[in-house]
Amino acid sequence: MDKQAVPVIDAPPKRRRRTSGGFTLRDVAKLAGVAPITASRALNNPDSVSEPILQRVREAVERTGYVPNLLAGGLASKRSKLVAAVVPTVAGSVFLDMVQSLTESLAASGYQLMLGQSGYENSREDALLEAIIGRRPDGVVLTGIMRSDQGRRRLLASGIPIVETWDLTPTPIDMLVGFSHEAIGSAVADYLYQRGRRRVATISANDERAVRRNQAFSHAALALGMGAPGAAAVPSCIVPAPTTVGSGRSGLRDLLAQDPCIDAVFCSSDMLALGVITEAQAQGIAIPGRVAVVGLGDQAFARDLHPALTSVQIDGAAIGSTAAQLIIARAEGKVVAEKVRDIGFTIVERASG
Amino acid sequence: MDKQAVPVIDAPPKRRRRTSGGFTLRDVAKLAGVAPITASRALNNPDSVSEPILQRVREAVERTGYVPNLLAGGLASKRSKLVAAVVPTVAGSVFLDMVQSLTESLAASGYQLMLGQSGYENSREDALLEAIIGRRPDGVVLTGIMRSDQGRRRLLASGIPIVETWDLTPTPIDMLVGFSHEAIGSAVADYLYQRGRRRVATISANDERAVRRNQAFSHAALALGMGAPGAAAVPSCIVPAPTTVGSGRSGLRDLLAQDPCIDAVFCSSDMLALGVITEAQAQGIAIPGRVAVVGLGDQAFARDLHPALTSVQIDGAAIGSTAAQLIIARAEGKVVAEKVRDIGFTIVERASG
DNA sequence: TTGAAAGCGCTAACAA
DNA sequence: TTGTTAGCGCTTTCAA
Numbered sequence: 001m002d003k004q005a006v007p008v009i010d011a012p013p014k015r016r017r018r019t020s021g022g023f024t025l026r027d028v029a030k031l032a033g034v035a036p037i038t039a040s041r042a043l044n045n046p047d048s049v050s051e052p053i054l055q056r057v058r059e060a061v062e063r064t065g066y067v068p069n070l071l072a073g074g075l076a077s078k079r080s081k082l083v084a085a086v087v088p089t090v091a092g093s094v095f096l097d098m099v100q101s102l103t104e105s106l107a108a109s110g111y112q113l114m115l116g117q118s119g120y121e122n123s124r125e126d127a128l129l130e131a132i133i134g135r136r137p138d139g140v141v142l143t144g145i146m147r148s149d150q151g152r153r154r155l156l157a158s159g160i161p162i163v164e165t166w167d168l169t170p171t172p173i174d175m176l177v178g179f180s181h182e183a184i185g186s187a188v189a190d191y192l193y194q195r196g197r198r199r200v201a202t203i204s205a206n207d208e209r210a211v212r213r214n215q216a217f218s219h220a221a222l223a224l225g226m227g228a229p230g231a232a233a234v235p236s237c238i239v240p241a242p243t244t245v246g247s248g249r250s251g252l253r254d255l256l257a258q259d260p261c262i263d264a265v266f267c268s269s270d271m272l273a274l275g276v277i278t279e280a281q282a283q284g285i286a287i288p289g290r291v292a293v294v295g296l297g298d299q300a301f302a303r304d305l306h307p308a309l310t311s312v313q314i315d316g317a318a319i320g321s322t323a324a325q326l327i328i329a330r331a332e333g334k335v336v337a338e339k340v341r342d343i344g345f346t347i348v349e350r351a352s353g
Numbered sequence: 354m355d356k357q358a359v360p361v362i363d364a365p366p367k368r369r370r371r372t373s374g375g376f377t378l379r380d381v382a383k384l385a386g387v388a389p390i391t392a393s394r395a396l397n398n399p400d401s402v403s404e405p406i407l408q409r410v411r412e413a414v415e416r417t418g419y420v421p422n423l424l425a426g427g428l429a430s431k432r433s434k435l436v437a438a439v440v441p442t443v444a445g446s447v448f449l450d451m452v453q454s455l456t457e458s459l460a461a462s463g464y465q466l467m468l469g470q471s472g473y474e475n476s477r478e479d480a481l482l483e484a485i486i487g488r489r490p491d492g493v494v495l496t497g498i499m500r501s502d503q504g505r506r507r508l509l510a511s512g513i514p515i516v517e518t519w520d521l522t523p524t525p526i527d528m529l530v531g532f533s534h535e536a537i538g539s540a541v542a543d544y545l546y547q548r549g550r551r552r553v554a555t556i557s558a559n560d561e562r563a564v565r566r567n568q569a570f571s572h573a574a575l576a577l578g579m580g581a582p583g584a585a586a587v588p589s590c591i592v593p594a595p596t597t598v599g600s601g602r603s604g605l606r607d608l609l610a611q612d613p614c615i616d617a618v619f620c621s622s623d624m625l626a627l628g629v630i631t632e633a634q635a636q637g638i639a640i641p642g643r644v645a646v647v648g649l650g651d652q653a654f655a656r657d658l659h660p661a662l663t664s665v666q667i668d669g670a671a672i673g674s675t676a677a678q679l680i681i682a683r684a685e686g687k688v689v690a691e692k693v694r695d696i697g698f699t700i701v702e703r704a705s706g
Numbered sequence: 707t708t709g710a711a712a713g714c715g716c717t718a719a720c721a722a
Numbered sequence: 723t724t725g726t727t728a729g730c731g732c733t734t735t736c737a738a
Contacts, residue, residue, distance in 0.1 A: 072715035425731035
């Protein structure tokens with residue numbers, strides 16, 4: 001057909017489409033008789049589109065069962081609508097209230113949670129960070145503060161909004177929602193002192209935060225004159241993380257061997273505290289008569305134990321929803337003024353101490 | 354500059370790049386002096402590239418701190434390396450062993466877990482499915498089987514590999530890793546019968562699977578001649594999900610009010626069982642002397658209670674790793690022959706019954 | 707073994 | 723309000 005003398009542009013080679021069958025925005029747009037971008041607007045920003053077009057697009061979506069590809073959307077818009085959370089471990093962890101409220105708060109705004117487990121060993125941390133950053137999440141929530149310098153740098157360099165939680169530090173990577181473990185330690189020491197206890201002890205996980213809590217506890221206790229005469233620290237028993245009822249039981253035996261006169265035990269989790277109560281029951285030790293028990297976390301079961309467990313309540317749900325708020329605010333381009341929030345804690349007094 | 358008489362091709366308008374600053378594969382390739390696709394190969398399929406090029410690319414990655422954008426990769430390759438898991442709720446749930454092993458098994462193969470909460474009400478289910486399918490995960494793991502027809506259809510239509518868990522059905526959507534709740538119910542009835550119990554009862558969550566378990570339990574118990582003379586079913590108490598120690602305590606009171614002669618209680622979770630033990634202790638009811646207690650789930654704490662709790666063990670970790678295997682196999686194009694796996698259960702006998 | 711070109715499905719930027 | 727065009731950053735396809 002072309003006249004040979006005229007320079008022509010080659011016809012484009014026939015398209016080799018790689019599509020996998022499902023409906024795309026293009027199909028929906030075609031069906032509705034509009035341009036793809038218009039269909040996109042109808043779905044993401046209905047106000048920017050006239051009523052009849054909105055109708056037609058919605059109908060087309062209905063008829064095709066179209067589900068937007070958020071990977072493609074995220075790539076184009078640089079907003080993945082994904083938020084990553086890192087917890088040491090999922091099973092039996094005290095962080096789940098936070099994860100739960102995080103998931104819910106995020107879902108309410110159309111964000112999805114990606115879950116990563118760092119383990120208590122921090123060995124997989126690097127691979128985990130790579131997997132997370134590679135997904136370009138709109139935010140990352142860390143349980144505890146990031147201690148490795150390498151990790152801090154990578155996260156910072158990624159430019160992703162970060163929320164560290166469950167702790168307090170003067171130098172967060174970015175944002176932080178937490179509380180002071182030192183403050184808990186001394187508050188519990190105070191609490192026990194005021195209730196007449198004089199020979200206190202601790203059982204806690206082999207975990208950096210628990211260590212700081214206990215140091216503060218021990219320090220405050222000694223300052224108040226509690227503890228065996230001349231002791232440099234209160235009796236303590238370190239158990240592996242994650243904590244179990246069994247560790248609590250053996251912990252109490254261990255403490256009693258160290259000092260048969262102890263009259264209070266501060267446990268680094270409610271599971272440990274349940275173990276202490278259980279062991280006391282098995283041995284016929286009166287609680288709180290002979291030994292007071294204080295847990296940490298105020299899990300749902302604490303109030304229902306016999307005796308009901310005194311525990312340090314930490315509002316995990318508040319941490320989760322606050323973290324979600326902070327990240328969503330950032331993702332929407334807002335500036336977050338208050339980057340560090342101390343959500344505090346409460347000692348819930350019950351029968352055990 | 355152009356001579357007017359000569360037809361010219363317009364210079365391309367200056368590029369309006371939308372890049373967000375980070376390094377891309379292109380940058381790495383340029384630094385290494387190769388084409389982007391070659392850099393891609395060096396990273397994803399090192400064997401397909403010569404040694405010197407591999408070196409140069411790795412060095413470039415090192416120097417830039419490049420982290421591949423998996424959203425882009427997923428879009429192009431149709432493999433998101435994401436797997437979604439849906440649980441009713443995160444906090445205090447018995448499914449966490451599964452989630453944990455799922456996360457670990459997936460991470461080992463470079464997959465990441467997305468977590469969704471359906472709630473026990475199934476109200477948010479539709480929005481959740483949309484959010485999940487929109488991310489084009491390489492697999493979806495459901496806790497329990499999908500009951501809504503609407504949901505089944507959407508999942509099926511999406512073409513995503515699905516694993517239903519924690520139950521058995523002759524008509525799974527796709528694949529299934531679970532066990533029979535009916536079999537558990539009758540096995541526990543048998544178990545208690547053989548240990549001399551004759552007036553059995555149940556406490557269970559308001560949950561479809563628990564209901565089937567209890568029906569089978571009650572049925573088998575009556576067939577064995579257990580239960581009050583002439584009763585149509587064994588005494589039972591239904592409590593809200595998720596189960597708590599408090600519900601277990603009130604459940605036992607309730608059952609004793611129904612029939613003061615009961616000599617065994619089958620609980621639909623270990624938390625409930627802990628509640629029963631706690632209430633018994635508070636009331637001075639001997640366990641297992643007067644009442645035997647059997648839990649479900651064999652959580653870590655079961656063995657450490659006093660008395661140690663007899664419980665139906667379900668290997669959540671096995672469910673998780675099997676589900677991961679199935680999905681990864683599918684994602685890699687393999688055909689899964691055995692689409693339904695019954696992983697069974699074990700009654701772990703301990704002091705409580 | 708290496709590369710050029712095109713496309714994954716969507717949205718930002720610009721234009722009408 | 724609607725559309726055109728050109729990407730997002732990667733991988734597939736095809737060719738050398």
